[in-house]
Amino acid sequence: MSIIKLLEKKVKRTLFTTPTHSQHNIFNEKYTNFYEDDYSEIEGFDNLSNPKNxxxxxxxxxxxxxxxxxxxxxxxxxxxxxxxxxxxxxxxxxxxxxxxxxxxxxxxxxxxxxxxxxxxxxxxxxxxxxxxxxxxxxxxxxxxxxxxxxxxxxxxxxxxxxxxxxxxxxxxxxxxxxxxxxxxxxxxxxxxxxxxxxxxxxxxxxxxxxxxxxxxxxxxxxxxxxxxxxxxxxxxxxxxxxxxxxxxxxxxxxxxxxxxxxxxxxSKKGQEEVNILLSEIDKLKKELTRYGIEFFECDYHDPTKILLRKKGLSGFDLSESMFSEFDIEDELNNSISCLYLTGIGTARQKLEKLKQALKKVKINPSYEFQPVDFQPHPLVKMQPIEAFNRNYIYTDKSDSLLKISGATIPPRNWNIILRRSNSKMAFRLS
Ligand SMILES: Cc1ncc(COP(=O)(O)O)c(C=O)c1O
CATH class of the missing domain: 3.40.640.10 (Type I PLP-dependent aspartate aminotransferase-like (Major domain))
Structure with a gap:
């Protein structure tokens, strides 16, 4: 599908991902017309590389x-x-x-x-x-x-x-x-x-x-x-x-x-919005704890990032059910938990939808959470610049053990790569 058609289709899902503006012009200014306001450093305008105005x-x-x-x-x-x-x-x-x-x-x-x-x-x-x-x-x-x-x-x-x-x-x-x-x-x-x-x-x-x-x-x-x-x-x-x-x-x-x-x-409105968001998240957490949902908390935790798990479901399965049954997309998940991001633009209705879905999602009472595989402290076998400049070969991921990856594989994506991809990865020749 073309990019234009993709955007014309409009995403109907409820997104707890970035950007958090929920595809609305939150700041309510008129500059969203990208054509009307598209200028270069013309007379009277400024230059980002050497700003003076x-x-x-x-x-x-x-x-x-x-x-x-x-x-x-x-x-x-x-x-x-x-x-x-x-x-x-x-x-x-x-x-x-x-x-x-x-x-x-x-x-x-x-x-x-x-x-x-x-x-x-x-x-x-x-x-x-x-x-x-x-x-x-x-x-x-x-x-x-x-x-x-x-x-x-x-x-x-x-x-x-x-x-x-x-x-x-x-x-x-x-x-x-x-x-x-x-x-x-x-x-x-x-x-x-x-x-x-x-x-x-x-x-x-x-x-x-x-x-x-x-x-x-x-x-x-x-x-x-x-x-x-x-x-x-x-x-x-x-x-x-x-x-x-x-x-x-x-x-x-x-x-x-x-x-x-x-x-x-x-502005006063902006500050109020932040306070409303915080109080809505607080209410959501209080209510959902009664439905077997646990929320990650720690000292200095940013409450706008809702990390939760539901007893009786892996994070992967929770993510999948929320997506396929309730049209709700999280930002990130692992074998234990799912991350629902909020911020300026996360309206009360969106949080309500999340709350109702989390209550309804079905569980398997005998399921026990499986631990996440943490990577050990890595040995630096080659500096990133050297690895980048070396030749590489493609190999199957089953043969990748102890090889030096030619591409960056962020740990948070590792499970997703293993689950969803059978593709070959590039490895540097050492
Ligand atoms: C921790 C962190 N730093 C930097 C970035 C890059 O941000 P941007 O997408 O604004 O380039 C990301 C993007 O996901 C991020 O998660």
């Missing part, structure tokens, strides 16, 4: 709200923001410590920067089959083992676990290591600290937010924030790196969407 003012206002030294607007997602941050700080052969649950754009950033990687394993929750927080003490002892230029981590995690960034930032500073926090899923923290505390406010050197993930923005709207306390690098270093990766024709409708996101989320 409207973009500079909007970025300045965003930076004031966040409390950053500088906030950059990015119209190519957190991916480009992460690559730019990494390119600024990491020089070839710099040692980089990376939390193993980072997004693949961080892995790609290592290829582009030629940094020398060591992995850092986050804590895990075996009962739920998920990575959780970064242990500050373990981080401190690891940083003392080598001269790490930067530590890159994700907080909140996909499922909403926040690490203690304040403590981690202190440890990084003590060890003279820069701290980049991928806060793609925590954009709302910049506006409402009932959900979580922003990484910049807790002392991270750099943070990255995807506004489309929970803040109601359009896909690809993201920001890169640098801290007032960042040493050695200034705004122009970051601007130069952004200009390496960013298109020279950024979309004005997307730039306006980023500005509108800030306007909305700092």
């Amino acid at each position: 409207a973009i500079m003012m909007a970025q300045g206002r965003a930076s004031e709200i966040i409390g950053s030294k500088q906030t950059f607007f990015i119209t190519q997602g957190a991916t480009t923001a992460l690559l730019s941050a990494m390119k600024t700080i990491i020089k070839p052969a710099d040692k980089v410590l990376v939390a193993r649950n980072c997004h693949k754009s961080v892995y790609n950033g290592l290829i582009l920067t030629a940094g020398i990687i060591d992995w850092f394993m986050p804590e895990t929750d075996k009962e739920w089959g998920i990575y959780t927080k970064i242990d500050p003490k373990k981080l401190d002892s690891t940083l003392q083992l080598d001269d790490y230029k930067v530590f890159i981590m994700t907080s909140p995690t996909y499922v909403g676990v926040n690490s203690d960034i304040e403590e981690i930032a202190k440890i990084c500073r003590k060890n003279k290591t820069y701290l980049i926090v991928d806060e793609a899923h925590g954009s709302l923290y910049n506006f409402n600290d009932k959900i979580g505390k922003s990484a910049i406010s807790q002392g991270a050197d750099v943070s990255i937010n995807s506004l489309h993930k929970s803040a109601g923005g359009l896909n690809q709207c993201a920001i890169l924030n640098i801290s007032k306390n960042l040493r050695d690098f200034d705004e122009s270093d970051f601007q130069n790196s952004i200009n390496l990766f960013h298109t020279s024709s950024p979309s004005y409708p997307l730039l306006a969407n980023i500005e509108a996101c800030f306007n909305y989320l700092t």
Whole structure:
């Protein structure tokens, strides 16, 4: 089917995925006409690669709200923001410590920067089959083992676990290591600290937010924030790196969407919406616990990320039943749980639909949850840049044991790959 036909068909399913705006113009501004508002750097307009006018003012206002030294607007997602941050700080052969649950754009950033990687394993929750927080003490002892230029981590995690960034930032500073926090899923923290505390406010050197993930923005709207306390690098270093990766024709409708996101989320209406969302989620959880649904909770958990399981069903089967019987799509699932993402744009009716479906979905009372297979701390046999540049062969996944993958296979997709795909994977020749 053509892309045009695909969009014309309109998705009728109830989506608990990104983007959370539920395909509605939440911010209620007029810039959604992509043709009418599609300009380049014409006279009187601004230039994202060297802003001096409207973009500079909007970025300045965003930076004031966040409390950053500088906030950059990015119209190519957190991916480009992460690559730019990494390119600024990491020089070839710099040692980089990376939390193993980072997004693949961080892995790609290592290829582009030629940094020398060591992995850092986050804590895990075996009962739920998920990575959780970064242990500050373990981080401190690891940083003392080598001269790490930067530590890159994700907080909140996909499922909403926040690490203690304040403590981690202190440890990084003590060890003279820069701290980049991928806060793609925590954009709302910049506006409402009932959900979580922003990484910049807790002392991270750099943070990255995807506004489309929970803040109601359009896909690809993201920001890169640098801290007032960042040493050695200034705004122009970051601007130069952004200009390496960013298109020279950024979309004005997307730039306006980023500005509108800030306007909305700092407005009384925007703040009320966040409070309503939190109280609706709270009600949903209270009611569903009476129907055998368990919710993941921990210290500093972001409540907008609803991770749940139902006794008597694997996460895979729950996901499948919700999809096929109730037209509800989750963001992520494993053998135990399913993740339903909410955010700005998740209306009460949507949560009601989720609630009713979860009550009705049928179970097998004798079923017991099967543990999730966690990967061990990986040995670095080859640096990402070398693996990327090598020749590769295609082999069946049954023959893949101990081979070095030529493609990035994010752990969260591993089960899906094993379940749904019989395709061959590419492996580097070592
Ligand atoms: C933790 C994390 N970081 C970064 C990204 C990349 O974000 P974007 O899609 O805005 O490029 C994602 C996307 O899923 C993510 O989950």
